[in-house]
Amino acid sequence: MVKSYNQPLKQLLMVLALMFCVTVYADDAANNITEQRRIELKNLLLQDCGSCHGMTLKGGLGPALTPEALKNKSRRMIEMTILQGRPGTPMPPWESILSREEVRWLVDTLYAGVSQ
Amino acid sequence: MTSVLRSVILVCFLMLSVACSSLRGTGDLGVVIERATGSVQIIDTTQHVSLNRVSGMGDLSHAIVVYSRDERYAYVFGRDGGLTKIDILRGKIVKRIIQSGNSIGGAISQDGKLVAVSNYTPGGVKVFSSDTLKLQAIIPAAYGNEHKRSKVVGLVDAPGQRFVFSLYDAGQIWIADFSSGHPVITKFKNIGIHPYDGLITPDGRYYIAGLFGEDGLALLDLWHPEKGVKRILNDYGRGDKKMPVYKMPHLEGWAMTEDYAFLPEVGRNEVLVVNRHNWKRITSIAVHGQPVFVMARPDGRQVWVNFAYPRNDTVQVINTEKLRVIKTLKPGKAVLHMAFTPRGEQIWISARDANQVSVYDTANFNRIKILPMTKPSGIFLTDRADRIGL
Numbered sequence: 001m002v003k004s005y006n007q008p009l010k011q012l013l014m015v016l017a018l019m020f021c022v023t024v025y026a027d028d029a030a031n032n033i034t035e036q037r038r039i040e041l042k043n044l045l046l047q048d049c050g051s052c053h054g055m056t057l058k059g060g061l062g063p064a065l066t067p068e069a070l071k072n073k074s075r076r077m078i079e080m081t082i083l084q085g086r087p088g089t090p091m092p093p094w095e096s097i098l099s100r101e102e103v104r105w106l107v108d109t110l111y112a113g114v115s116q
Numbered sequence: 117m118t119s120v121l122r123s124v125i126l127v128c129f130l131m132l133s134v135a136c137s138s139l140r141g142t143g144d145l146g147v148v149i150e151r152a153t154g155s156v157q158i159i160d161t162t163q164h165v166s167l168n169r170v171s172g173m174g175d176l177s178h179a180i181v182v183y184s185r186d187e188r189y190a191y192v193f194g195r196d197g198g199l200t201k202i203d204i205l206r207g208k209i210v211k212r213i214i215q216s217g218n219s220i221g222g223a224i225s226q227d228g229k230l231v232a233v234s235n236y237t238p239g240g241v242k243v244f245s246s247d248t249l250k251l252q253a254i255i256p257a258a259y260g261n262e263h264k265r266s267k268v269v270g271l272v273d274a275p276g277q278r279f280v281f282s283l284y285d286a287g288q289i290w291i292a293d294f295s296s297g298h299p300v301i302t303k304f305k306n307i308g309i310h311p312y313d314g315l316i317t318p319d320g321r322y323y324i325a326g327l328f329g330e331d332g333l334a335l336l337d338l339w340h341p342e343k344g345v346k347r348i349l350n351d352y353g354r355g356d357k358k359m360p361v362y363k364m365p366h367l368e369g370w371a372m373t374e375d376y377a378f379l380p381e382v383g384r385n386e387v388l389v390v391n392r393h394n395w396k397r398i399t400s401i402a403v404h405g406q407p408v409f410v411m412a413r414p415d416g417r418q419v420w421v422n423f424a425y426p427r428n429d430t431v432q433v434i435n436t437e438k439l440r441v442i443k444t445l446k447p448g449k450a451v452l453h454m455a456f457t458p459r460g461e462q463i464w465i466s467a468r469d470a471n472q473v474s475v476y477d478t479a480n481f482n483r484i485k486i487l488p489m490t491k492p493s494g495i496f497l498t499d500r501a502d503r504i505g506l
Contacts, residue, residue: 043469044425046152047151047152047177047450047468047469047491048362048363048425050177051177051178051363051364052364054175054177054195054196054218055151055152055175055176055177055195056175056196058175058196058218059218059236059237060177060178060195060218060220060236061220061236061267061284061312061364085360088329090310090312090328090361090364092360092361092362093360096360097426
């Protein structure tokens with residue numbers, strides 16, 4: 001008896017929880033990026049960007065990308081560098097691989113500091 | 117009574133430890149870098165097993181390994197400037213130092229006594245005793261009137277107790293000759309814009325630097341350094357229509373067979389075939405992606421190629437007589453490196469995002485074994501100890 005009474009309540013709670021999640025994500029700058037894609041992007045950042053910028057992003061052939069290093073750099077400049085690359089250097093343009101939203105999320109992540 | 121028991125236990129322990137420490141050589145051993153966890157695994161290429169894991173080596177992205185001439189000690193060069201000497205028989209770190217802020221590679225001298233490291237920050241080369249890791253020499257890569265420091269790339273050892281390397285920011289190649297005990301530096305200026313890596317031919321005669329900033333390659337004949345640096349393959353490089361390069365090709369893996377050199381094209385899905393004797397282009401072979409490592413099997417009959425992001429789940433095999441791809445393999449996501457066993461019957465391939473190293477039979481392309489590893493990158497077998505340049 002108790003069980004059947006609880007069933008609709010549970011469903012209602014679940015719907016509420018889902019709505020809450022959607023609201024939270026909508027507030028985020030990168031609302032269409034799934035959790036799975038975020039994991040892929042973070043892996044890309046540490047492992048592939050890291051092959052030039054260092055896995056700890058403290059720099060290598062490319063400059064450091066730590067919050068400290070980016071502090072005085074314009075956000076727009078960093079986004080454009082990722083999207084269009086930097087001619088005369090090995091930095092390639094990523095616009096054929098990453099969406100603008102994904103780039104924005106990556107830059108957010110860089111400013112916040114990436115946990116390893 | 118207890119003392120008798122104690123003695124018995126002690127004797128048992130002793131017998132056990134003798135049984136464990138049976139003698140063995142290192143000719144079929146190697147090291148696999150686990151780049152994200154600052155660890156390495158010591159592998160046995162006869163049994164296809166991992167013998168040991170050694171941890172505590174910091175940032176090992178882009179780490180490389182050279183070996184002492186007795187093939188017992190591995191020197192691991194880490195990205196964070198760490199230089200670690202590992203006893204691969206005991207599976208233990210013998211000595212570890214942090215020698216700079218940011219380093220890219222290293223080499224061991226002809227006589228095995230000196231280990232040189234190329235550094236980005238501060239730009240230059242440091243040379244250590246291979247025995248103690250005590251600092252022997254500092255070579256700052258200073259250039260121009262302001263004595264700015266250049267990042268150093270493409271460090272190799274050359275016959276005559278020499279190290280050769282390129283200055284990325286300065287566009288120079290330097291030879292550091294240690295034959296008299298103290299380094300004597302010879303500088304070659306204006307060799308091209310942004311040399312990004314270097315290689316030495318297996319006979320130790322020619323040093324070649326790849327140029328990121330312009331087309332062509334810089335060639336130095338180490339038998340006749342007085343003749344200076346020449347430009348070869350003027351149309352090699354990114355050309356007029358510069359395609360994005362998602363991972364810098366590595367020159368150390370350049371494949372040399374008797375007549376041909378196989379080179380990764382920069383920014384194009386092609387492997388370039390060049391006449392080794394006059395450095396003229398013969399043909400290009402279309403491949404799956406932008407090549408990163410292009411490696412010849414030791415007998416020269418096959419060339420194996422891996423690729424840059426995002427097409428990096430694949431390895432292709434080129435037949436060097438037919439000059440075409442004869443096999444495509446999928447060893448796992450993010451293939452980073454490959455290493456042939458000394459006589460080439462097997463190849464070991466690391467797949468970073470698949471967290472595994474695969475062993476393939478190079479005759480029938482069957483996968484013999486998969487070994488689980490954590491984000492594996494470079495694979496370095498002990499036969500490197502016997503090769504000029506490494």
